[in-house]
Amino acid sequence: MKRKKKNVTSVQKTPERIPMKQRYQADADFGLTAEQVKEYRAHGWDNRSVAPPSKSVSDIVKSNVLTYFNLIFLLLSVILFLVGAYRDMSFLPIIIANSLIGIVQELSAKKTLDNLTVLNAPKATVVRNGKTKTIAAERLVLDDIVIFSAGAQIPADAKVIKGSVKVNESLLTGESDEIVKNPGDSLMSGSFIVSGSCHARLEKIGEDSYVNKLTMEAKAARVGEQSEMIRSIDKIVLIAGISIVPIGLILFYQGYWIQQNSMKESVTSMVAAVIGMIPEGLYLLSSVTLAVSAARLAMKKVLVHDMKCIETLARVDVLCVDKTGTITENKMLVQDVITLEPYENDKSIPPIEELLSNFAEAQEADNITMEAMKERFTTPGADPVVDVTGFSSAYKYSSATFNSGSYVLGAPEFILRGDYDTYREQIEAQGKLGYRVLVFGKYPAKPDGGKLVGTVTPYALVIVANKIRNDAKKTFQYFHRQGVEVKVISGDNPVTVSEVAKQAGIANADLYVDASTLKTEEDIDEAMKKYVVFGRVTPNQKRAFVQALKKQKHTVAMTGDGVNDVLALKDADCSVAMAAGSDAAAQAAQIVLLDNDFAHMPQIVGEGRQVVNNLERSGSLFLVKNIFSLLLSLFSIFVAMSYPLRPSQISLISAFTIGLPGFLNSQIPNRDRITGNFLHNIIRRAIPAALTDFIVIASLVIFGEVFAVSSKDISTASAILMAIVGFMILYHIMKPMNKIKWGIWGICLAGMLFCLAFMHSFFGITGMSMRCIMLFVVFSITTEPILRYLIKLQHLAGRGMHRLADALKGTRKALLDSYDEV
Known part of the structure; x- marks a missing residue:
């Protein structure tokens, strides 16, 4: 049976393996037929992975449909159907639409990302x-x-x-x-x-x-690890998921058994309260927004392996970069060859060009330095090669052994060692010009790729250089303005790296250190606080640097493109690799720059900031309803009254003051710096409006009881009051306003007014008695000053807490100083 050809990114079950009757031991140069x-x-x-590269279509559908809250909604719908409250099932189409939007957006993002994943x-x-x-x-x-x-x-x-x-x-x-x-x-x-x-x-x-x-x-999937935003949303969902069950049961018991309401009234009252407490759109909105951002970045040739890192990069305050491939282009050129005294004094040595050509010809072009050597030195002699060792990132040299002897090429400190001071002035003079300096010389024994022991006779300095990327200065200036500290971590000479960093516009690039002098964890911790440029860094040190920064409570991003960057990429909070680099780096990184353009970094940070800042605004809208519904539910239980709102009314208000504006707001460009904790920020913004809703609607219900206003009238008045407060807080959260934001606000208001005018019966909005209208007008007028003063009170309380915290810090410092004196 002929097997169908499948896209490599689709979910594929590994076919059941059938034992081979015969294994083929193919020749190394011919291979299998x-x-x-x-x-x-x-x-x-075949070598097909058992784990799919991305979520499958079925996984996306399941994650958007088979959720805890959708199960709750389904049960509530069944209950409403059984008691004949069909009109109050109006929330069901909105829930279905939310799930469909999530599925469509994630499928669209998956298609874009999968296409890029195939390429990468x-x-x-x-x-x-x-x-x-x-x-x-x-x-x-x-x-x-x-x-x-x-x-x-x-x-x-x-x-x-x-x-x-x-x-x-x-x-x-x-x-x-x-x-x-x-x-x-x-x-x-x-x-x-x-x-x-x-x-x-x-x-x-x-x-x-x-x-x-x-x-x-x-790939640094970090299974189970979530970003701060997702962790915060998970907490909200968990609290809501646990609380709605007991509160719903108590409200139903109270309405049906204590207040002797009908089954239908008791059920609809309970359902309205539960729906109000469910943050059904918040998690969906965050998932969809991250997926859309990943798709937008994909259009710019940025492949996102892990969508959570979009947010993480937006919170980064330290960016670790390598010199080659990040600050400079991933290509080297030999600028000059400077012969040294031992070579010049020995007339029996063949021309330096011939020696270097022999060396280059013997080596594999497995790094950009050797590619530059092979391009520059093309006139080898007739000295047969006996043995070769490739470049060692641990010992910083490569070697070639010929009939005439062994030669090494590598970093001056590792080649010259004790003789380095003899040539320091010449080497550092070139380094100060931004060049990388290699020492070429003769070794008295056959090198094995390990640490050099014998004394090298230096013949020449090979001067190589990378071209600084055209947009490097602009990119690093952006990070400086945004308060992101840049650390340059390189295996090259620190003087050279410092000069290159200065030319690229990196702040404080003159603060450099030779990493080979950092022997202990304490040395590294202090150096990460003090220095900006680190030269002669080993692979293990790169990892230690990232760990030290994280220990100092920094959020660290690491960029790299070489095999030596893999360990640090794996440990960084957010890792970025160049596609032109090694496969290992590209697979270890969370983000891959497919066109190798470091200038995309501000765009990626901007995407992350747009996601977090806008979801903070949108998340606050969701929490207004959730906090208000929780408070009103507890109040209803405490005073033994029925929950005043109906499920259809909650759905109407949620659609036009939360769901629609929340999604539209999440797509507005927002490059502001992220400050504070996500959960704290959204709760802080939501509390004044939630309290305003609770105060005016609870007061309306109490006064309605006093003046004998019917429950239907109170329900309608409560819904409209909640809508008024909803549009007020929407305005406050969206500030500063511009044409786009006014447009969103106006569209949502127009949609609400249209439903109130032409679909009022569907959403349970009825006419109000004159007595109810008078109460409604009074409480409508009070909403604005209540909200305004609650916001002011919150600001004052916040300032008071900051002052108290500063005072406590001062007291603690004074006590510590007194203790030190004693």
């Missing part, structure tokens, strides 16, 4: 039929011959059959040591190649390998 690949696939032995999916170079080609990693099959080179993440467990590589297995072991892998050695999925190149045969793939667990870790 097309027929053998087809046979492996037919038996289910992990790829592998495979040998088949004697030809090499690049395919998606999940299209690999068992026993495929795969070529791995520096920066590649290993997608399945394999065994080296040709060549030699250095591998970082930190994603498996937590240790960043570079392990040399030769023919016969195993390569574990999830680890990545640091240097070298090899052919390897896949031994375990798909569900049999570690790749599924490691990919989830490398």
